[in-house]
Amino acid sequence: MTRFLVIVLLLANVVAAIGVVHARHQHRQLFVELTRLVDERDELNIDFGRLQLEQATWAEANRIDQVARARLGMKFPEAGEIVVVRP
Structure with missing residues (x-):
C-alpha cells in the first residue's frame, strides 16, 4: 500500500x-x-504624431492661400467686383 502511495505521489509530482x-x-x-x-504601439504613436504634424502643415491658412493663388489663379476680388445679393 505504501509503495502505491509513493508511486501516486511521485506521479502527481511529475x-x-x-x-x-x-x-x-x-x-x-x-x-x-x-x-x-x-x-x-509606440511606432504607431510616432507615426500618428507625424501625420498630425503633416496635416497641420497642409491645412495652414497661408499654405492654402499660396496654393489657391499659384495653382488655381485665385485672388481676392476688387471692391468693384463684389456684388451683394439681397433676398
Whole structure:
C-alpha cells in the first residue's frame, strides 16, 4: 500500500512539474508577444504624431492661400467686383 502511495505521489509530482514548466513557457511566449505589441504601439504613436504634424502643415491658412493663388489663379476680388445679393 505504501509503495502505491509513493508511486501516486511521485506521479502527481511529475505532472505538477510538467505543468509548471508549461506555464512558464507560456508566460515567456506571452511576454515576448506583449513586448512586440508595445513596440508596435509606440511606432504607431510616432507615426500618428507625424501625420498630425503633416496635416497641420497642409491645412495652414497661408499654405492654402499660396496654393489657391499659384495653382488655381485665385485672388481676392476688387471692391468693384463684389456684388451683394439681397433676398
